[in-house]
Amino acid sequence: METILSTTKLSKRYGDALRVKEVNLSVREGEIYGFLGPNGAGKSTTLKMLLGLVRPTSGQVQVFGKELQANRRFVLSQIGSLIESPSYYGHLTGLENMRVVQKLRDVPAKNIEEALKIVRLEKQKEKQVEKYSLGMKQRLGIAMALLSFPKLLILDEPTNGLDPAGIGEIRELIKALPQQYGMTILLSSHLLSEIDQIATSVGIINHGHMLFQGKLSELHQKNQPRIIIKTTDNRAARDVLMRAGFFPGVEEGALVFEKLADGQVAQANRSLLAEHIDVLRIEEQKRSLEDMFLKLTGGGESL
The missing domain is CATH 3.40.50.300 (P-loop containing nucleotide triphosphate hydrolases)
Structure with missing residues (x-):
């Protein structure tokens, strides 16, 4: 065009x-x-x-x-x-x-x-x-x-x-x-x-x-989804996952991963189950355009 x-x-x-x-x-x-x-x-x-x-x-x-x-x-x-x-x-x-x-x-x-x-x-x-x-x-x-x-x-x-x-x-x-x-x-x-x-x-x-x-689609593509994992014992779960090579953050009673491929999600789940830690929820969370906007304008970042 x-x-x-x-x-x-x-x-x-x-x-x-x-x-x-x-x-x-x-x-x-x-x-x-x-x-x-x-x-x-x-x-x-x-x-x-x-x-x-x-x-x-x-x-x-x-x-x-x-x-x-x-x-x-x-x-x-x-x-x-x-x-x-x-x-x-x-x-x-x-x-x-x-x-x-x-x-x-x-x-x-x-x-x-x-x-x-x-x-x-x-x-x-x-x-x-x-x-x-x-x-x-x-x-x-x-x-x-x-x-x-x-x-x-x-x-x-x-x-x-x-x-x-x-x-x-x-x-x-x-x-x-x-x-x-x-x-x-x-x-x-x-x-x-x-x-x-x-x-x-x-x-x-x-x-x-x-x-x-x-393009708006390009902005959304830059918006990598996060993986949220909630367990019965998030502190113990975090220790297990860090030993397995994962480095989750903690937000509102859940473990947060900024970038995980499907295979890595499955591996993290297996690691927790092997240690008898019950996984209550695994969900993918995409930030909205508003979240991206606030990150850019609030943090002074550029894409």
Whole structure:
């Protein structure tokens, strides 16, 4: 797949604080790219630089194979975005707000009805936006971003503040866009479970540093499962296993092995039974994406 967006050593300094530090980001055509990081990690600043809203201190941004600053008008005409929170006129209806954006973006009027239909607001279009729920306002913001049916859609925390039902609605909407409309989506979030369900690729940023970038499947492959063994006497079991060449840790009343092949699990079990130690449970435990994320951002590690 063609790379549709890339950055080279993209950095942004505010005073003495370097908020984004030489980020090399790569988004391929047709992807849903999840840009993950805790609050204050540098996500929104990076996205603003990709849209020309913030000028980088150093580094380059290329979109559709063109350098952003030199081709700003063309590049931005192919991008839809929702950064931080939707902008709207509360006293106007949803339809009237859409008409304002339609004229500003100089796109066909027929796009309004189609965009409202995609976000399922067509029945609420005559209602004043100040009377919309938070989820409806968020969907209106996405409809505005979709109005030109862009090649690239950039969404900053699109499910922020929504209830579980609203999050589910936005998730299903985003998942359908690449296949139905050929869009590439760059999506920032700190909701790890959501990114796990929606993204095909992921970038993890913390303190302005990119810690991991790649396919979501690659991240899960790096997540080696642990083996948990619980016995009637874990202290004695640990001594037996260490004599047999195993080095388990102890967590919450169980023995924990970071890396064990199937044959090694069977060998450990035989060693315990030979010493008449009853094995109550053997289970494989895979860390969630959230566990991986916390390990990366909390421990300052990179993959």
